[in-house]
Amino acid sequence: MKILVAVKQVAALDEDFEIRADGKDVDPDFLVRDLNEWDDYSLEEAMKIKESAATPVEVVAVCVGPDDADEALRKCLAKGADRAIRVWDDAIEGSDSIAIARLIAAVATREAPDLLFAGVQSSDHTFASTGIATAALLDWPHAAVVTSLTYTPGANTAVFRRELEGGVLHEMQIECPAVLTIQLGINTPRYASLRSIKQAAAKPIEELSLEDLGVAPGHVGESGSLSRVRRMYIPEKGRAEMIEGTVEEKAARLAQIIKDRAGSAP
Amino acid sequence: MSGILIIAEHRRGELRPVTLELVTAAQAARRAPSDKVTVAVISDEPAKFIPALSVGGVDEIVAVKVAAHEFEPDTYEAVVAALIEVRQPGLVLVPHSIDSFGYAAALAAKGRYGFATDVFRFEYQDDGLVATRGGYGQKVNVEVDFPGKDIVVLALRGNMFKPPEGAASPAVVDFPPPPVKSRVTGREFIEMSSADDVDMTTAEFILAIGRGIGEESNVEQFRVLADTVGATLGCSRPIADAGWLPKSRQIGQSGKTASACKLYVAMGISGAIQHLAGMKHVSTIVAVNSDAGASIFSIAKYGIVGDIFEISEALREHF
Numbered sequence: 001m002k003i004l005v006a007v008k009q010v011a012a013l014d015e016d017f018e019i020r021a022d023g024k025d026v027d028p029d030f031l032v033r034d035l036n037e038w039d040d041y042s043l044e045e046a047m048k049i050k051e052s053a054a055t056p057v058e059v060v061a062v063c064v065g066p067d068d069a070d071e072a073l074r075k076c077l078a079k080g081a082d083r084a085i086r087v088w089d090d091a092i093e094g095s096d097s098i099a100i101a102r103l104i105a106a107v108a109t110r111e112a113p114d115l116l117f118a119g120v121q122s123s124d125h126t127f128a129s130t131g132i133a134t135a136a137l138l139d140w141p142h143a144a145v146v147t148s149l150t151y152t153p154g155a156n157t158a159v160f161r162r163e164l165e166g167g168v169l170h171e172m173q174i175e176c177p178a179v180l181t182i183q184l185g186i187n188t189p190r191y192a193s194l195r196s197i198k199q200a201a202a203k204p205i206e207e208l209s210l211e212d213l214g215v216a217p218g219h220v221g222e223s224g225s226l227s228r229v230r231r232m233y234i235p236e237k238g239r240a241e242m243i244e245g246t247v248e249e250k251a252a253r254l255a256q257i258i259k260d261r262a263g264s265a266p
Numbered sequence: 267m268s269g270i271l272i273i274a275e276h277r278r279g280e281l282r283p284v285t286l287e288l289v290t291a292a293q294a295a296r297r298a299p300s301d302k303v304t305v306a307v308i309s310d311e312p313a314k315f316i317p318a319l320s321v322g323g324v325d326e327i328v329a330v331k332v333a334a335h336e337f338e339p340d341t342y343e344a345v346v347a348a349l350i351e352v353r354q355p356g357l358v359l360v361p362h363s364i365d366s367f368g369y370a371a372a373l374a375a376k377g378r379y380g381f382a383t384d385v386f387r388f389e390y391q392d393d394g395l396v397a398t399r400g401g402y403g404q405k406v407n408v409e410v411d412f413p414g415k416d417i418v419v420l421a422l423r424g425n426m427f428k429p430p431e432g433a434a435s436p437a438v439v440d441f442p443p444p445p446v447k448s449r450v451t452g453r454e455f456i457e458m459s460s461a462d463d464v465d466m467t468t469a470e471f472i473l474a475i476g477r478g479i480g481e482e483s484n485v486e487q488f489r490v491l492a493d494t495v496g497a498t499l500g501c502s503r504p505i506a507d508a509g510w511l512p513k514s515r516q517i518g519q520s521g522k523t524a525s526a527c528k529l530y531v532a533m534g535i536s537g538a539i540q541h542l543a544g545m546k547h548v549s550t551i552v553a554v555n556s557d558a559g560a561s562i563f564s565i566a567k568y569g570i571v572g573d574i575f576e577i578s579e580a581l582r583e584h585f
């Protein structure tokens with residue numbers, strides 16, 4: 001039994017940042033990289049299945065990204081993933097989430113897992129579409145925003161709950177193999193120990209090219225995408241009236257706002 | 267390729283209000299007077315939703331009678347793909363919602379349609395459709411286009427378009443669904459409840475805490491502060507996920523909406539879009555955050571950059 005966990009090395013912005021000269025992204029010097037927060041939860045969910053199974057379960061992390069994405073995969077290895085795969089080729093630059101899904105689907109075809117987990121979305125671009133597009137390209141059953149999962153390794157079906165708007169859950173049953181996108185809060189992700197971080201640093205990361213996966217360069221990058229970035233810009237934003245002063249002055253003003261509240265101050 | 271196709275969203279017998287927001291959004295996408303706005307409703311009883319969908323701006327309702335009572339990803343994907351095949355609309359609009367998360371990307375990937383999610387603005391320019399979405403925690407806007415795509419599927423963010431006013435009498439036609447074997451089937455809905463029976467939707471004054479509180483042992487002092495100032499204590503997602511406060515106190519898209527709230531004091535909440543969905547309508551929002559660049563300051567009425575522990579300690583002195 002095998003679980004493939006698709007992860008992403010996301011980027012957050014420094015407090016001050018500049019848009020790249022071509023106007024289509026942020027200058028990479030101002031990007032801070034990390035493993036996507038949702039992926040901590042999908043990896044943990046895979047580890048929970050692995051650790052409670054009576055039969056061996058292999059957890060494989062896969063990431064599409066350049067060299068520095070190894071960092072995200074090492075984190076997965078440190079937390080207990082058995083293997084890590086990184087897919088890259090310069091032709092992949094400019095891919096949207098659907099082109100990335102094509103690569104993950106190709107890895108899934110090669111690995112033939114019983115389940116594929118992805119985060120609901122990535123914190124940087126929040127497309128919320130890579131996992132479900134991967135399922136479509138594999139023609140696998142799929143479900144999004146899973147907040148609890150009951151699955152016995154080897155079973156033909158899994159039961160899960162998806163988290164709807166307004167604090168309601170929807171329990172559903174899905175045929176396996178399947179793709180599930182995992183929501184924050186489904187579990188409590190573990191921290192990697194120093195020892196396991198050191199061990200992970202020495203583990204190999206398998207690198208796959210487009211050729212290895214049998215994906216034509218025209219099927220990734222802008223030509224393999226369903227959308228193309230035209231322009232990125234810093235929007236004019238509404239701005240709160242900032243309350244300045246010492247801590248005491250700020251607190252006094254806040255107290256006044258609370259006391260002025262229409263009607264019902266205690 | 268002409269016309270705009272909207273996919274209605276409904277749950278437990280009720281039309282989801284976001285569907286009507288899509289009707290408003292669609293008006294701006296009419297490029298010729300002949301461009302029709304069609305709403306498709308997929309249900310075991312589609313006729314039930316026709317009155318709610320008969321609003322100004324809808325030219326036609328397509329009723330698709332399927333076996334399932336509630337949303338199923340395979341069913342929606344197959345029906346919408348068949349509708350697109352027959353109707354060849356230039357634009358398909360769905361809400362950027364949990365249900366759409368479950369099938370829209372699959373639909374677009376298989377059909378190779380143009381596709382973008384969480385879109386809050388779009389327009390036709392000389393060289394085609396341009397959609398705008400946020401990036402990097404909403405700190406930038408990103409314009410995307412769809413070169414070579416005659417059919418584009420957009421998932422639109424909620425609460426960006428006002429629902430239309432006034433009734434209309436759109437034509438109603440039936441559409442036979444394609445055969446589909448649903449591999450994902452619904453069992454039941456579960457209301458999240460907990461021993462803590464607070465109702466955030468009726469609270470008028472909420473003091474909400476977020477990741478900025480740091481650790482669980484700090485929750486207590488904010489509970490005391492909320493009591494002292496007469497507020498109901500709420501939180502953002504990370505606090506509920508960590509189990510520091512019950513889920514019933516979570517404000518946001520997947521939690522509760524602060525419907526009755528008039529004053530919202532957000533402490534240590536950066537302002538993820540999902541949190542804002544539950545509170546940005548509140549008339550007086552005060553944000554306290556140590557990060558001057560936090561998104562929450564863009565929707566707050568008042569902002570305080572500072573240490574939430576120092577501010578709250580000083581605040582307590584006034585009550």
